[in-house]
Amino acid sequence: MDITLQTVMSQVMLGLNNGVFYAILSLGLAVIFGLLNIVNFAHGALYMLGAYVALLGFTSLGPLLGMPDFHLNYWAALIIAPLVVGALGVVIERTMLRRLYKFDHLYGLLLTFGLALIIQGVFTNFFNVSGDPYEAKPEILNGAVNLGFMMFPKYRLWVIAISLLVCFGTWYVIERTKLGSYLRAGTENPELVKAFGVNVPLMITLTYGYGVALAAFAGVLAAPIYSVSPVMGAEMIITVFAVVVIGGMGSIMGSIVTGLLLGIVEGLTKVVYAPASSTVIFLIMVVVLLVKPAGLFGRES
């Protein structure tokens, strides 16, 4: 097989494109796990839901409202889908997750896993499992850019750029601002933060809302690339959990960097031995678990 710089760079770019999805989803999981101590298994389903908000907003919302000409456009979907799913997250946290904090992690995991199955089941019942195309990709993002070593689709470049912006923006807010200092302190010792007079329960609700809104945002970004299907989240989340295990729960930068790197590793594996690309992340996970069980960026407790 011929390995040229060109094929390597192409796969790096395509890998990075997958990597930003891993990064944005594992970032949301890390933020949620940090403050809520809950492994949010519903993350994949909410990612899928975000894509469906965009899809249905484009195809069905107008007719439903009696305005057949109305189509929710892509840019609006990028804002509205996270808001809708974030609001749903707020309701989930307030009505269900809140009751579980005093118990072991496991209960939150089971509850969110159940939610994921319900959401996915309902969508499987009503929508095409093999997926529907989302055809609202804006004109301006059509076509490709010449990167020198390859022609790269404009849309994918946009996805990489905006995802990196959102990831590092989130990192900045958490690690460098006053708001973030509440979140970090609340992650360490929520009782004391409460005793200082901070409304920690509200902070927890909004954090969950933000975490799942990130998933929905990723879902909208994914919609024009992959077809929108009820199982898109389930497929994605398995890899993302492997990313989280490798990176280590709870580290913000760790989750971002691990997501990006593993996307690239996946891409590079395609150059060397393509059939292994879908398993390489799990191989790395096994090795990391054996060598450093807390994950690359995790703290041993």
Place this chain on the structure above:
Amino acid sequence: MSESESRNMLQISCLQAWYGESHILHGVDLTVGEGELVTLLGRNGAGRTTILKSIMGLVGRRSGSITVNGDETIAMATHRIAHHGIGYCPEERGIFSSLTVEENLLLPPVVKEGGMSLPDIYAMFPNLKERRNSMGTRLSGGEQQMLAMARILRTGAKLLLLDEITEGLAPVIVQALGRLIAQLKEKGFTIILVEQNFHFAADLADRHYVIDHGSIAEMITRDNLASSRDKLNRYLGV
């Protein structure tokens, strides 16, 4: 009681508290006047820390009455209680390791007007200024204790709940803390001190409550301290 103690800053009556199934406080009654400094003495496990935690709403369940400045707080959510002007310094100091010294200082929201400004605090604790960009738990034990104190002086809280602030610290630091507490008392702060170091407490306090088995066994004023020594030693098991 002196004039400044005429108004009750804190009044606790029939306070009971539980952690899960274990019943820790069995009807505690105590009052603290404005500007007063009282200590809670007792053996480990007698319930002194639990009294402070109950005031902050940090126990599993509590009943009875706790009024702060006349406002009943027993049914209040924890995050509202601090806004009645209470500053809490927990036993393990509670310095956040993922926050810098300055972030630790700025974390507790201002709950009342008249708190110290950041420059005031840095003038009072020059070490903290020097190390303001270090992570909180990189400080020495003494510095961490100063940080835990400084942190609640910024908020404007007038009632300070201080849990074992001298624990595990070198004598020279304990002396510095003693001077700080005396200074704060002079400024009009009302202070409840849970203290293991009786000599530290004896010099500073107006009154002492002896806690035993989750209730108040004895109240000793500064004037009666000398005559109550034997009794006190019995309770404290020294």
